[in-house]
Amino acid sequence: MQPAPYSFPGGIHPETHKALTREAAIAPAPLPAQLFVPLQEKGRAPGRIVVRAGERVLKGQKLAEPADALGAAMHAPTSGEVRAIAPHPLAQADGGEGLCAHIVPDGKEEWTPHAPFDLQSATHEAALRHLRDSGIVGLGGAAFPSHIKLGDGHQIHTLVLNGAECEPWITCDERLMREQATAILRGAQILAQLAGAAEIRVGIEDNKPEALAAMEVASAGQANVQVFSVPTRYPAGGEKQLIESLTGIRIPAGRYGPQYGVQCFNVGTAHAVARAIDHGEPLISRVVTLTGAVRRPANVEALIGTPIADLLALAEPENNVTRTLLGGPMMGVALPNLAAPLPKHGNCLIAASDALFPPRPAPSPCIRCTACAQACPQRLQPFELYWFAHARAFDKLARYRLFDCIECGACAWVCPANLPLVDYYRFAKDAIRTQERERRAADSARERFEWRSFRLAREKEEKAARLKARAAETLSQMNNEGAPPDAGSADKQALIAAAVARAAAQKAAAETPPPPTEEPPQP
Amino acid sequence: MSTTHSPYAHGPASVRATMFRVLAALVPALAVLVWYSQGAILLPLVLSSAACLALEAVCLKLRARPWRNDGSALLTAWLLTLCLPVVTPWWLVLTTALIAIVFAKHLYGGLGQNPFNPAMAAFCVAIVAAPGIMAQHLPPHAMSTLEQIRIILGLDAREVLDGIASATPLNALSNALHHDDTHAADFADTLATPLALICAYALGGLWLVRARIIDWRTPLVFLATLFLLATLPWWIAPARYPSPLFHLLHPSTMLAAFFILTDPVTGCTTARGKCLLAACAALIVWLIRSHGAYPDGIAFSVLLMNFCAPFIDLHTQPKAFGHER
Structure with a gap:
């Protein structure tokens, strides 16, 4: 472990409130009574739906194919019956609706057939397609499909692994690093291989010494991995901020990492990649921090599509909760409707009271x-x-x-x-x-x-x-x-004569009813 | 504008807290002046504060804005009191409050909208309109409290102070230069007197720098430029020019460096702009003190630079992240 070699301008030091959940080990959330799996990612076109209402689906079965280049597949998080494919409120600030698959779980958790993906013998394209078909998107907040970020496998020399988790309150990445460091690094190695990156740099804020230690231990013997501690300063985990802190490369707005030889992935995304390649499991669940004015703050592994209200109930919110935030207090959104399902980028739910978040x-x-x-x-x-x-x-x-x-x-x-x-x-x-x-x-x-x-x-x-x-x-x-090849006036007269003859012929034709199959007269 | 969007958290800063910390930073200087004037300064302080607060309230009421105890009017009042001679008559104290709060501030749209430093604008009007009164800076312990209060309230008909007024270093210097017969170094003894005041200003100012309420660039560049500018002419012609120490150790220099030029509303906002503004202000101060008709150039210098601030800002914009090349 070493301190980050560079720094970024600005930043603030808000109260982190991470103590509430940083010791809460990840526990699986109970199977909800119903799921509403969003069939599209934030602000993108809905995918091509490949199941019908009334159909029984298995856990991990594909529900929707990506509709365009910017899409990733969506999968059934558990086995059960598709009740409907209909608009449902989404977890976004405007409370807008989007197409969701309403699934009633049968409780059997019966997997669709799946197998590890043979990365060594697969082509680059096939591997990217597998990630896309496994529904792998950025779990850090942007939900951008990962296969697109990898490029053609030649531009990127350094892969930045984002474990900074600079937003206050959130500890899901910290817990994942402490509990699943090996799998995260395995995913990072896969991503580095696909991107053609020679080097992996892990950035973690220095307020997470246990996570830093866990990643350091897990990276022992992997010569291409370096773990860096980044000074705790929001927004150290901003993609471009972290890239600068770890590599010194400043990427201007409107440009992307590969143009500068770097790319950044969240630790949760790397973990999901490892599951998708080594186990053939699509992205159907994620770790969510449940915190704020709650009696039982927690980190849970929840199925994508679980209603927010169900998740929040696990943490037992206090009576003075006035609103629920998805994401952190700095960049998150207040949810107008708690019936909305957990999206892939949903890293944290905060039960906000006026005491914790004064108006x-x-x-x-x-x-x-x-x-x-x-x-x-x-x-x-x-x-x-x-x-x-x-x-x-x-x-x-x-x-x-x-x-x-x-x-x-x-x-x-x-x-x-x-x-x-x-x-x-x-x-x-x-x-x-x-x-x-x-x-x-x-x-x-x-x-x-x-x-x-x-x-x-x-x-x-x-x-x-x-x-x-x-x-x-x-x-x-x-x-x-045989007309005399005369001057222009003669030509004209000839034309007129011809036209008169044509008109007479047409008139004659009009007087006798035309046969039904005849073409209409040319003008 | 809806406030239901992120960020939902807010830091501890507030305009009110900022203003009151600046006021707190002025307390040491005020304490020294209370000691110098044997308490008499409290009268113009209270008078000016009450007038500024009342005028602020009236202006906000007329402009249909909510009353906020943001401390800005009080700060203007305190700065005015520190700039004016202690024995300024009550009507001039009230007039400067009126000019600062109504004309320089609210006619332009109130807090944050004024292009000129309200206290300096009012001070300039006073120095142009009543130069005699404005020259009546007393040396420490020159008069009894009662005498001073009688003069402030206009109860003492005496045309005060001819003898005493010129005792302040800048006035004395001004006289000396114009009569061209005295060595500037003769004023070394008068320098010693306001040392406590200078230290008090610097103490408060450095505390504000440390609390990151004011930017360190402004006082540093202002004082350094003034020092360098004053050194060369004094070194060449010590008889004609006051020493750089004289410039630096004048109370108004310190007041300007830490409390006037650092006014965020009327100054520059970019780092390079702050440096440029402070350097130009020092140049103007030195020019006016050395060659101008007025004893001290701080207020004119500040106003002139207030004119320039938007232009300087426009041309010193920093490059955004990643756009450096």
């Missing part, structure tokens, strides 16, 4: 104290962004790099004026995206119109040219029939 005092004016700028890990000027967002000066926001903001909340946490800064940035980002979308729609409408005008003009020209060509043809035919 924000009314905001007062910004005094430009720059505490936010000092806290910003992205080296932005949050107060300037706030002024510009407030004034809806969207062009300025782009120049002051609003879209570099990772919404970590450090600025709002330090703000002495209590301004809901991140809310302003979310609002401004939304507004700018909407504006951009509208501009694009208007642009494409204009382009369509211009193209249509151009096409109509072109068709008109082409028609004129065609008529002219045909006229010339008729003329030359007539000339061949």
Whole structure:
């Protein structure tokens, strides 16, 4: 174990509240009475559903195939009957609904046939496909499909394993590292092999000495693994922040790790990868920290799709709980509906009371104290962004790099004026995206119109040219029939004569009813 | 704006706590001044504080804003009291409070919106409008408490202090330079007197630096630049220019370095901008003290740099993470 060689700018030191659950060993959550397995990941298109309502499914059976390149499969977390495939509230701030498979477990936990994946003889593509078909996504919060992050197997030289867990309250990664260090490192080795990375760097905040020790012990004899302790400072576990702390590489917004030779995976993801390769088990469960104003804080291994209310009940919330947070207090969301199921990225449930999370005092004016700028890990000027967002000066926001903001909340946490800064940035980002979308729609409408005008003009020209060509043809035919090859007026008269003859013929044809199969007369 | 989104946790900082810590940092200096003036300064302090708080309340009421005891008006009052001579008549104390709170602050939109430091704006008006009164800085223990209070309340008709007023080092220096007959070093003895006050300002200021309420760059760059700027001319022509020590060991220098130039609202926000602003302020202070008609240049210097702050900020923006090259 060694200290991280580099550092990142800014950051804050909020109260961690991890003592509540860091000694709570991971226990399996009891099988819930029903499950609502989301068939899509955060903000992505629903997958192609491969089961029908009424069907019996086995544990680990595929429910949905990825619909597009950015998807990963979803699986039945236990055996039972698919009651319905219908919209159900999802665990997100807006309380929106998404397609879920409503499964009533039969209690038998009967597995679908599965076998270890033979990594050595498989092609790179086949291995990535296996990860995708096993539903492996980032368990750290973004739920981004892991097979996409691995690239073509040539760009990445260093794999960063994220065990920082910098958000307050959460201890699921710490527990996993303390209990499953070997499996995590096995998964990391698989990921490194698939990414073509020569080196694995593990980053863990120094407030988790036991996890650091466990990973150090487990990595003994693995020459390509180094375990680093990262100073406890939120957001040390931000993907780009951790990459800088461990490798010194700064990745600007809009760019991705592989372009710089690094990629970052959460320890939970690595664990799931090991299960998927060595046991052929898809991702159907994860560790969740249950904490806050509860009588029995815990870390449980819960099935994806377990209703949040069921999970929370295990921890026995106090009576003064006012809302439930999914994720940590810095970047998590307050859930409007506890019927929502546990998603793959659901690392923590916090029963929040007013005592633990006092309501924000009314905001007062910004005094430009720059505490936010000092806290910003992205080296932005949050107060300037706030002024510009407030004034809806969207062009300025782009120049002051609003879209570099990772919404970590450090600025709002330090703000002495209590301004809901991140809310302003979310609002401004939304507004700018909407504006951009509208501009694009208007642009494409204009382009369509211009193209249509151009096409109509072109068709008109082409028609004129065609008529002219045909006229010339008729003329030359007539000339061949013996008309004098005279001047232009003679040509014209010949054309007129021909036209009169054609008209007379048409008239005659119209007077006698045409046979039913006849083609309509050409204009 | 909804506040139901993350982050749900908030740190311990508040505007009120920040302001009250700055006020606390001023307490040592005030204590020294109470000692110097034999308690007389408490009268303008109370007068100014009451006036500023009352005007703040009225302005907020007229602007239909909620009353917040954020400490900003009190801080303005205290800074004003520290800048004005102790024996400033009551009506001038009230006038400066009016200019600071109403004109320099609320007419621009209140806390956080004022482009100019309210205390300095009011001080400038006073020094331009009543230069005679503003020159009446007393040396320590020069007058009895009662005498001073009588002057403040306008009960003493005496056109005060001709003899005493010029005893402060800067006024004396100004006179000396204009009469061109005295060696600046003659004022060495007057330097000793406000040493306790200088130490008190520095003590409070360094505590604010340590508490990270003010940025260390501003006082350091300001004092260092003033020192360097003053050294060269004094070294060449010691008879014409005061020593760098004289510049540094003046109470108003310390007050500006730690409490005025560090005002977040009217200063620069970027690290490079803070340095640039402090250096330019030092240059202007040195120019006014050495060549200007007014004895001290702090307030003019601060206001001039307040003009420049937005421009400096605009051109000293730091590069965002990953965009360094």
